[in-house]
Amino acid sequence: MDERATWATRIGFILAAAGSAVGLGNIWRFPFLTGESGGAAFLVVYLLLVVGVGVPVLLVEFVIGRRSNRNPIGAFERLGHPGWKAAGAVGAIAAFIIFSYYSVVGGWVIQYVVASFTGGYGADAEAFFLSTASGTNAIAYHGLFMATVAGIVALGIRNGLEKAATVMVPTVVVLLVGLAGYGATLDGAGAAYSYYLAPDLSTIVGDAVSILPAAAGQAFYTLSLGMGIMITYASYIGEDRNLLQDAGVIVVLDTAIALLAGLVVFPFLFTQGIEPGEGGAGSIFISLAGAFQQLPGGELLGGVFFLMLLVAALTSAFSIFEVVVSYITDTFDVNRVPTALGMAAVLFVVGIPTALDLTYLDAYDLFANNILLILSGLLLSIFIGWVYAGEAVEELGKGRASDGRIEAIWLTTLRYVVPIVLAITLALSVRDYIGFLQESFL
Ligand code: PFF
Numbered sequence: 001m002d003e004r005a006t007w008a009t010r011i012g013f014i015l016a017a018a019g020s021a022v023g024l025g026n027i028w029r030f031p032f033l034t035g036e037s038g039g040a041a042f043l044v045v046y047l048l049l050v051v052g053v054g055v056p057v058l059l060v061e062f063v064i065g066r067r068s069n070r071n072p073i074g075a076f077e078r079l080g081h082p083g084w085k086a087a088g089a090v091g092a093i094a095a096f097i098i099f100s101y102y103s104v105v106g107g108w109v110i111q112y113v114v115a116s117f118t119g120g121y122g123a124d125a126e127a128f129f130l131s132t133a134s135g136t137n138a139i140a141y142h143g144l145f146m147a148t149v150a151g152i153v154a155l156g157i158r159n160g161l162e163k164a165a166t167v168m169v170p171t172v173v174v175l176l177v178g179l180a181g182y183g184a185t186l187d188g189a190g191a192a193y194s195y196y197l198a199p200d201l202s203t204i205v206g207d208a209v210s211i212l213p214a215a216a217g218q219a220f221y222t223l224s225l226g227m228g229i230m231i232t233y234a235s236y237i238g239e240d241r242n243l244l245q246d247a248g249v250i251v252v253l254d255t256a257i258a259l260l261a262g263l264v265v266f267p268f269l270f271t272q273g274i275e276p277g278e279g280g281a282g283s284i285f286i287s288l289a290g291a292f293q294q295l296p297g298g299e300l301l302g303g304v305f306f307l308m309l310l311v312a313a314l315t316s317a318f319s320i321f322e323v324v325v326s327y328i329t330d331t332f333d334v335n336r337v338p339t340a341l342g343m344a345a346v347l348f349v350v351g352i353p354t355a356l357d358l359t360y361l362d363a364y365d366l367f368a369n370n371i372l373l374i375l376s377g378l379l380l381s382i383f384i385g386w387v388y389a390g391e392a393v394e395e396l397g398k399g400r401a402s403d404g405r406i407e408a409i410w411l412t413t414l415r416y417v418v419p420i421v422l423a424i425t426l427a428l429s430v431r432d433y434i435g436f437l438q439e440s441f442l
Contacts, residue, residue: 025314065234107141188270
């Protein structure tokens with residue numbers, strides 16, 4: 001199939017890519033990791049990784065996607081380096097695993113939306129979360145979320161993704177700003193801001209080593225890196241676009257929304273007297289539902305919040321599903337609709353264990369994010385830095401006036417900084433993951 005769709009408008013691409021980046025990662029995952037990993041110190045390490053590693057790797061994915069016009073696996077054949085297909089395959093496998101449980105969390109969000117508008121979350125927010133998170137209801141709503149995503153992706157790139165993103169991203173921003181403003185008026189806001197925003201600089205170097213796997217995994221996850229998403233989306237952009245500028249907009253928007261989510265979540269937690277590190281994957285659900293319940297007008301506010309979370313989750317889910325669908329339609333010359341429906345069914349089944357037991361959800365999440373995404377980023381950077389540098393620099397220069405300075409900095413970062421940081425991270429992540437498996441399953 002050589003006739004490939006392209007984005008109708010520049011803003012359509014940016015919004016869709018930003019819609020992919022802004023998702024449960026920013027609002028569900030970022031605050032609970034920050035809470036578990038000590039607050040402001042985590043934030044500092046995470047921000048350094050976004051700038052120093054996230055931005056260069058995002059550009060790597062954009063360059064590979066636009067240059068090849070292909071899905072993340074087919075891309076390397078097109079670029080004349082079929083041996084590197086494995087690098088794309090690691091990302092596609094990560095996308096597959098991540099989406100299988102992302103849909104389960106998306107199902108929780110639907111349940112919270114329903115509960116918000118139909119009588120609340122019961123007397124005990126934690127019990128409510130546990131009954132939401134696992135069991136037949138969790139499986140049923142996981143199926144509903146998956147079916148919605150498959151339906152929209154089946155409609156095709158312009159009709160489905162672009163229109164949806166154009167409406168959804170601005171909605172998310174407006175609602176979060178409103179909630180953060182409301183959070184600022186709460187009693188716990190002062191304590192929350194100092195926990196979240198004031199790092200203890202004397203311990204930060206020592207802390208960085210233990211924080212690295214989670215912070216790097218989150219930096220990749222939140223920017224939708226290492227899962228082939230940005231390669232796939234960039235495969236639909238024209239050569240007149242300035243990739244650097246688009247990357248800048250996406251990173252700033254994504255980071256701003258994560259920071260904003262922290263400004264929403266922590267004041268609510270502190271006001272309720274809830275420890276920020278408590279509750280793991282349930283953190284935002286338990287704490288916010290508890291908070292919403294006690295606040296005046298809280299359930300309506302909760303309904304709005306969870307609806308917004310659902311919107312953010314859907315635009316991200318479209319993007320990851322698109323990776324899987326575009327790979328299959330590019331490779332096997334089959335149609336979008338049956339592919340989307342068939343893959344949704346497979347992913348639904350793969351996600352079921354995570355809807356039965358939260359330990360499986362952690363196991364999927366840690367393996368895909370802290371190991372596969374990092375490995376994929378490592379391989380892609382080495383490929384561009386050392387194997388495909390000349391062509392990559394040329395590709396990055398298209399659509400903009402360039403004196404080559406930025407390209408030179410980019411290449412140096414990709415050759416040395418990114419591989420060293422990611423190799424260290426990978427080693428720490430594997431060690432941590434083995435520890436996690438022993439603790440949880442042996
Ligand atoms: N950047 C997305 C987020 O922060 O939620 C990452 C993502 C994860 C996208 C899983 C899609 C997905 F299915």
